[in-house]
Amino acid sequence: MKKTRQALQVLAQRREYGLLALLVLTVTVVTAINPVFLSATNIRDMLVQCVPGAIIGCGLTFVILTGEIDISMGSLMGLLAAVVGLLTTSEHLGLPVAAGVALTLLLGASVGFINGFLVTVGRVPSIIVTLGMLTALRGVTDLLMGGQWITGLPAGLRFLGVGTVAGVRVSLWTAALAVVAAILLARETPLGRRIYAVGSNPQAARMAGLSVRRLKLFVFTLTGFLVGVATVVSVPQLSTIESGIGVGLELFVVTAVVVGGTSISGGKGTIIGTLLGVLLLGIVRTVLIFLNLGVHMVYWEGAIQGGFILVAVLVDHFARRREE
């Protein structure tokens, strides 16, 4: 048992080393071709782009660790963006920013809780629940916005998007905090160990007295909450809130988590892996631009991101085969 666990750990670590090496290699090559790539501004821009993926990726990693899935994050982000805008702009409700943000986070957590409730108590498969939410929440968002953009975001909200503390963007601080908290939760707390236990063997976990239901409710609620956090620090980067925020984000985050080495059947995966997956996929577009291969290269972004997953699973497949 101990041996298998050690072997698994080595395998999981190897994935992270591999990703890190690939990331360093990409950055080195691109910088050699175009030194501006490693300028402070560009690094900041690339990191800022990765913020929503990194924050939500933490939550989704836990969901997938328990053997479930959530694909409603993109639509939830769209909804929460509309809600935070409607709550805080003087043109609409004009609530204080702190109250608006708190309500948005609460709503995010509530939608996550509803997902979890339907999965655990309603016994509806998580892919169905969150697929339904993906569709329905997008509709609710469009109904709320009524085809209008929300403009005139209050300064307090804009600060969360573009403000800096000690020279670093608030959104980057927030993402760093979320990642560190998630790592601590996963590795240093009983709750984290239980999440792994539920994913690797739900039956054994239940017999050991763990409440599988409550743990799953927790991870879904956490993910909804983190979508709220990602929304309030990323959406106010722009001065308007338009419809269509978060479209396709769920696919990006699921891809990043899987590329990061989390097993889709649960029980195996790390936050660091997810973070590396987000960084690797998040810089593809910028890399394509900086390689100066012509404007048209940007069209290949999707193909390259998809190719990453296929390569990742092939590497896994052959690594496993060698071990057997």
Added chain:
Amino acid sequence: MKRYWHEFILGGLLVALLVVAGVTDAGFVKPATQLELSTHVWELALLALPMTLIIITAGIDLSVGSTMALCAVVLGLTYEAHVPIWLCAALAVLTGLAAGALNGVFVAKVRVHPLIVTLATLSAYRGIAEGISLGRPISGFPDSFAWIGQGTLGGFPIPGVIFAGAAIVFGVLLSRSVIGRALYAMGHNETASRYSGLPVDRIKLLIYSLSGAMAGLAAVLFVARRNTAKADIGAGMELDVITAVVLGGTSIFGGRGRILGTVLGVLLIHETREFVSWRWNNDELILVVVGALLIAAVLINTVVTGLKRTE
């Protein structure tokens, strides 16, 4: 009778919807209106057939919308290169077949979870479609080609006739053939199926390839109907297709489902959508209704059958 209760509920809902629509909006239920509105559903309906087989084996194919886009772009680019149009159409279907087969190889041979494989190809196929077409629309197809998407045969739209034929073939394949029985067996217990000597890998390769080829066919019909091929077609289509199949009573865990249910699921979604759009002229409301319908249908299904969930 009891076996078909899910189909009865769907049929009942469909009739109820049409009766309500008939009372409030008589124009909506006129055959001419229905035929006109039906042009929106055929691609979705065609893709739902192979998706039913795949979900019965506890698999999934998220790449169908992207495959459609790739096939449409191949059709457009080859036509621009002065290839005869019907040869272009054949190439589009072949592209779909190849794209589906690649999914199948990853699922069956490399043994990767189909959710992951097709999530990857969802990005990749649309990415390739965007890359080779540079995102621009291609139009100017000949009238003879438009006929397959817009023409009628004995008063019925040609895509509808194609769908009816395909539905019968898939229905027979699923309920009356050895492969059909094997699909259910694989969905119930894949390991046992392997030990019983079923060619599990070959069957998986077959159904994913079939799904790709149908996406190719759907792309041909779509391009013929709209007279335009662009890399953004079929975006989000996979979710509509899966919603229709699951609404039709196919279990996402595999082992359960029928073509009849899928056809009713497709019809119910289609009529709900068109009615909401007809009456309230509100596309946003459609999304809310369809999303809620999906969750409600599965929730009721699990509650009524008391299905034991494997966790």
